[in-house]
Amino acid sequence: MNSENAKDSAEHKKDKHNHKLIEQIEKLTAEKDEIFAKLQRLSADYMNYQKRSARQISEAIAYEKESVIKSLLPVLDNFEHSVNGAEKVEDAESIRKAVKMIYDQFLAILKNHEVEQINAVGGKFDPAYHEAMMNRKEPDKEDFTVLDEFQKGYRLGEKVLRPARVIVNKLPASEAESAQEQNPPQQSDTDNPENED
Amino acid sequence: MNSENAKDSAEHKKDKHNHKLIEQIEKLTAEKDEIFAKLQRLSADYMNYQKRSARQISEAIAYEKESVIKSLLPVLDNFEHSVNGAEKVEDAESIRKAVKMIYDQFLAILKNHEVEQINAVGGKFDPAYHEAMMNRKEPDKEDFTVLDEFQKGYRLGEKVLRPARVIVNKLPASEAESAQEQNPPQQSDTDNPENED
Numbered sequence: 505m506n507s508e509n510a511k512d513s514a515e516h517k518k519d520k521h522n523h524k525l526i527e528q529i530e531k532l533t534a535e536k537d538e539i540f541a542k543l544q545r546l547s548a549d550y551m552n553y554q555k556r557s558a559r560q561i562s563e564a565i566a567y568e569k570e571s572v573i574k575s576l577l578p579v580l581d582n583f584e585h586s587v588n589g590a591e592k593v594e595d596a597e598s599i600r601k602a603v604k605m606i607y608d609q610f611l612a613i614l615k616n617h618e619v620e621q622i623n624a625v626g627g628k629f630d631p632a633y634h635e636a637m638m639n640r641k642e643p644d645k646e647d648f649t650v651l652d653e654f655q656k657g658y659r660l661g662e663k664v665l666r667p668a669r670v671i672v673n674k675l676p677a678s679e680a681e682s683a684q685e686q687n688p689p690q691q692s693d694t695d696n697p698e699n700e701d
Numbered sequence: 702m703n704s705e706n707a708k709d710s711a712e713h714k715k716d717k718h719n720h721k722l723i724e725q726i727e728k729l730t731a732e733k734d735e736i737f738a739k740l741q742r743l744s745a746d747y748m749n750y751q752k753r754s755a756r757q758i759s760e761a762i763a764y765e766k767e768s769v770i771k772s773l774l775p776v777l778d779n780f781e782h783s784v785n786g787a788e789k790v791e792d793a794e795s796i797r798k799a800v801k802m803i804y805d806q807f808l809a810i811l812k813n814h815e816v817e818q819i820n821a822v823g824g825k826f827d828p829a830y831h832e833a834m835m836n837r838k839e840p841d842k843e844d845f846t847v848l849d850e851f852q853k854g855y856r857l858g859e860k861v862l863r864p865a866r867v868i869v870n871k872l873p874a875s876e877a878e879s880a881q882e883q884n885p886p887q888q889s890d891t892d893n894p895e896n897e898d
Binding site: 614 | 783800
């Protein structure tokens with residue numbers, strides 16, 4: 505009788521344990537389903553985001569192009585007036601002035617887009633902003649001074665769009681030393697922000 | 702003895718069942734962990750993609766701006782030559798020719814960016830491409846013909862950057878009819894792709 509009672513009690517415990525295990529299985533299944541649903545939602549979100557992102561990039565590009573070109577329309581207008589209007593003007597000086605004004609307007613608009621000409625002549629040669637096309641020798645100027653410019657350089661913010669193509673002063677070693685004494689090194693005129701005081 | 706055997710057998714079955722439940726719990730736990738790990742990886746990927754995407758958009762904008770402006774540097778070069786070179790030229794006709802060439806170059810570069818002038822004068826008024834600044838009455842021309850242009854219009858691909866500002870022919874009803882008979886309606890000259898044959 506005692507042994508039988510003990511067996512019943514053990515069996516009861518097992519039933520209880522069993523029940524707990526089933527509860528645990530139900531809980532785990534629910535949790536797993538929940539995480540899986542989350543995974544599916546996130547996966548769908550991610551795919552949508554990728555599609556949207558590709559569209560956003562092409563829209564941003566189109567918008568930027570449009571905005572830069574729109575900003576230049578006043579230059580085109582003045583160009584057109586000067587080309588058409590100039591037919592009546594016989595005075596070279598007036599046409600010249602008009603062209604200079606359009607050029608300045610063009611540069612001012614580009615400046616609004618953070619585009620600026622690179623200053624070169626008179627400053628020290630800086631390979632980050634200048635491309636040396638040839639050397640010349642001017643003993644009264646410091647070695648490596650930019651003497652002249654073939655082509656203007658341009659930068660967009662910190663980035664060089666095109667270096668200035670320049671002629672650089674190159675003195676023989678002995679003259680370079682004496683030029684150095686006569687003309688103490690001057691600050692580069694390249695508007696290089698890193699070189700600024 | 703028999704009842705005891707039966708009990709032992711039931712107990713054995715319960716043990717077996719129990720064992721299966723534990724196996725199922727282990728399996729479910731492993732599956733849940735796996736899905737959770739996937740969710741975490743996807744979530745990290747998504748976050749990285751969002752960061753990268755924001756960077757890609759700003760890079761694409763910068764690249765587009767750079768590319769449009771770079772393409773215009775030859776115009777600026779010729780401008781500069783004409784402004785500087787023109788100092789020596791006293792002949793208005795030569796300067797005029799130079800300006801016309803730069804203008805044409807400018808328009809050609811814009812055409813590479815799909816930017817074109819909207820043709821207006823002589824065609825039929827089209828509110829999608831033209832903005833009527835005033836009306837005039839020219840009885841020998843068809844009603845709603847664009848007579849003159851105050852300001853050039855521009856479009857980028859299909860999109861109007863700026864409509865052409867125009868003067869439109871507006872005839873009284875009676876004259877409009879007779880003009881219609883004398884001058885059969887002509888195809889609009891707006892380069893509107895939807896109007897093209």
